[in-house]
Each structure stands twice: as C-alpha cells, then as structure tokens.
Amino acid sequence: MGDSVCAHKELTGGWAKAAQLPRPDLSGLAIKDGHLKRALLGQDFLVVDGAMGTQLQERGLADAGQIPELLNFSHPDDIAAIHKAYVDAGAEVITTNTFGANRLKLEGAASVEEVYRAAVGCARAAGAPYIAGDVGPTGALLEPMGTMSFEEAYDLFAEQVRAVAAAGCDVVLIETMADLREAKAALLAAQENCDLPVFATMTFGEDGRTFLGTSPEVAAEVLSSMGAHAVGLNCSLGPAELLGAAQDMARRSRCPLMVQPNAGLPRVEDGVTVFDVSPEDFAAAMEGMLDAGASVIGGCCGTSPEYTRELRRMADARRVPAPRAYEPACVLCSA
Known part of the structure; x- marks a missing residue:
C-alpha cells in the first residue's frame, strides 16, 4: 500500500453518502477493561493528557542538560508529579515520557527497554488509569527523501x-508523524510485535497537509484501513486551525477519531516559549472537533492540566461521542 496518492470513487459515481461506521475488529487484543473497549468501539470518550515539554519547562527541567527521556531516571518524582496533575484534572490516558526513546536518539545513554520501564513506573506512580507507550518519529528521513530504509525504521519501532509491551502499557501511541511511510512502518511494527490497541496521529501544517504532502483524508484512509484502533491528528496548530483536517479525517476513518491540537502557535517571550490560546478558548474551539465525532481527545504542545480539565468537563457534559458522517468508498492507494 503506497502513500501519496489516494483516489476515492463510489462505483456509481461521485462521493458516497454518510453511512454507519464499520464495527472495529478488536479480536485478539489485550484490552484492559470495558471502558477502554467501548472507547475503541467509538462508544465512549477517552480523555488523554496534554503536553510534557512545557510542563518540564515550568519546573526548570527543560534545560537540565539531558534529553527529556532520561529525566525518567534522574527526576522521576517530577515526571510522576506532571502525570498526576493530568490525572487529577481528569485525564484517563497518561502518555509516557518517551517521545524520543528510540535507539538512534538515545545514543547509548540507556537502553530502549530501560527507558520505557522507568517511564511507565512514573506514570504508574501517578495513578494513571491507562498508560500509553509514546512512540515518536525516528528523527531520520526515510528513503527517497532521506537515507533510512523502511525496514530500518520498522526495526527501530519494533x-x-x-x-512498551514489556513495561506494561495499555496502549501504543504513535504520534506526530509527518511521513505516512514512517507511520506505516510504526503501525506494522506495533501490530506484529504486541497485542495492544494502537493509536496513530499525524501532524498537519497550515496548508492542510503533512510536511511531506499527505492529506488528512489519505492518512485516515490508509492508517485505519491498515487496522489502527484510533486515528487522528496532533501538534502543529491550534484546534480552530485544525478543525478542517479533523472533519476530513472523520469522514475517512474507519475507527475512532483522535485529536490533540496545540494551544495555538508558540512564540518566545523573555526566552520562554508561550502559546496564545487559553484553556477556555481551546475548549470553545474543541467543540467543533467533538461535533465532527472526535472521541479520543487531548492536548499537545502548550497545553496543561487546565486544558485537560476543560476537556473532561466537555466529555462529561456530552456523555457519548457525536455520530460521524463516515463516507464509505472504493479506495485506491498508490505511490
């Protein structure tokens, strides 16, 4: 299955009308409990935590002279305190502090397994209801844009x-992907090396596409067709700017829609990175995301427990996710 071109055509011509979502296949999965199962079926909301980086910055740990993943060893109480603040605000899914925990980025400072074990320990100490093992991009470009092969990326992700599985996580979270081929390598690695639910999010720019040109529709169609258990977007922009992308993904995704926007665009004030969307404005803009059918909801860069508290309130008020205008189609994907 290729990446960059996706043609949608209903056999009778034109676009298909909205239809009932196909029921996800959850057979063979290790699902922690009934609430998580209902969330995987799109029947319950699932509230995910927010940013780690800005929380580290607030605690003076962003300049600790080491990569963030190693703070799981040197400052476990601080990492656990950040997680607990999100739990107290109503987050159900706590994301491990492992965004860059691959062999290339760690450069031998610790093993991948050691980092995930320490990170899960921090999340567990915070009382996380569900722990998502965070898997970010490799940091290298895949061929033909770069020199890393698909197989090399797969091995890193595997x-x-x-x-993630050995440390006792409940979910694999593949996030902030700009290259659909890299996202596919990560998704295949997750499916073939564990029995956990897998969430996958891409990051889109102001032009509505990823850095390498993938549209939201293509990303949703490919990743959900491959069997991801939640598909969506995170990072880059605020919820108002990403609403169109979320609506496009909602129509094409065969599984629950996941959204984790930034708190707007960052800017630097007195040497500190700040964001321009308040928790209240963030929540107001997220209403459109929930109207589009997003059911796995959280925040990314610049968000904090205050933003999570607003999302918890919204989920509790709505109780069940909105129906999605899913459009079944005969789809051809190719390079």
Missing part, C-alpha cells in the same frame, strides 16, 4: 513496541 524494538520500542516490544519495550
């Missing part, structure tokens, strides 16, 4: 996924 090592991470095995560490």
Whole structure:
C-alpha cells in the first residue's frame, strides 16, 4: 500500500453518502477493561493528557542538560508529579515520557527497554488509569527523501513496541508523524510485535497537509484501513486551525477519531516559549472537533492540566461521542 496518492470513487459515481461506521475488529487484543473497549468501539470518550515539554519547562527541567527521556531516571518524582496533575484534572490516558526513546536518539545513554520501564513506573506512580507507550518519529528521513530504509525504521519501532509491551502499557501511541511511510512502518511494527490497541496521529501544517504532502483524508484512509484502533491528528496548530483536517479525517476513518491540537502557535517571550490560546478558548474551539465525532481527545504542545480539565468537563457534559458522517468508498492507494 503506497502513500501519496489516494483516489476515492463510489462505483456509481461521485462521493458516497454518510453511512454507519464499520464495527472495529478488536479480536485478539489485550484490552484492559470495558471502558477502554467501548472507547475503541467509538462508544465512549477517552480523555488523554496534554503536553510534557512545557510542563518540564515550568519546573526548570527543560534545560537540565539531558534529553527529556532520561529525566525518567534522574527526576522521576517530577515526571510522576506532571502525570498526576493530568490525572487529577481528569485525564484517563497518561502518555509516557518517551517521545524520543528510540535507539538512534538515545545514543547509548540507556537502553530502549530501560527507558520505557522507568517511564511507565512514573506514570504508574501517578495513578494513571491507562498508560500509553509514546512512540515518536525516528528523527531520520526515510528513503527517497532521506537515507533510512523502511525496514530500518520498522526495526527501530519494533524494538520500542516490544519495550512498551514489556513495561506494561495499555496502549501504543504513535504520534506526530509527518511521513505516512514512517507511520506505516510504526503501525506494522506495533501490530506484529504486541497485542495492544494502537493509536496513530499525524501532524498537519497550515496548508492542510503533512510536511511531506499527505492529506488528512489519505492518512485516515490508509492508517485505519491498515487496522489502527484510533486515528487522528496532533501538534502543529491550534484546534480552530485544525478543525478542517479533523472533519476530513472523520469522514475517512474507519475507527475512532483522535485529536490533540496545540494551544495555538508558540512564540518566545523573555526566552520562554508561550502559546496564545487559553484553556477556555481551546475548549470553545474543541467543540467543533467533538461535533465532527472526535472521541479520543487531548492536548499537545502548550497545553496543561487546565486544558485537560476543560476537556473532561466537555466529555462529561456530552456523555457519548457525536455520530460521524463516515463516507464509505472504493479506495485506491498508490505511490
């Protein structure tokens, strides 16, 4: 299955009308409890935590002279305190502090398995209801844009996924992907190396596409067709700017829609990175995301427990996710 071109055509011509979502296949999965199962079926909301980086910055740990993943060893109480603040605000899914925990980025400072074990320990100490093993991009461009092969990327991700499972996570979270081929390598690695639910999010720019040109529709169609258990977007922009992308993904995704926007666009004030969307404005803009059918909801860069508290309130008020205008189609994907 290729990446960059996706043609949608109903056999009778034109676009298909909205239809009932196909029921996800959850057979063979290790699902922690009934609430998580209902969330995977799109029947319950699932509230995910927010940013780690800005919380580290607030605690003076962003300049600790080491990569953030190693703070799980040197400052476990601080990491656990950040997680607990999100739990107290109503987050159900706590994301491990492992965004860059692959063999390339760690450069031998610790093993991948050690980092995930320490990170899960911090999340567990915070009382996380569900722990998502965070898997970010490799940091290298895949061929033909770069020199890393698909197989090399797969091997890196497979090592991470095995560490996620061994550490006792409940979900694999593949996030902030700009290259659909890299996202596919990560998703395949997750499916073939563990039995956990897998969430996958891409990041889109102001032009409505990823850095390498993938549209929201293509990303949703490919990743959900491959079997991801939640598909969506995160990072880059605020909820108002990403609403169109979320609506496009909602129509094409065969599984629950996941959204984790930034708190707007960052700017630097007195040497500190700040964001321009308040928790209240963030929540107001997220109403459109929930109207589009998003059911796995959280925040990314610049968000904090205050933003999570607003999302918890919204989910509790709505109780069940909105129906989605899913459009079944005969789809051809190719390079």
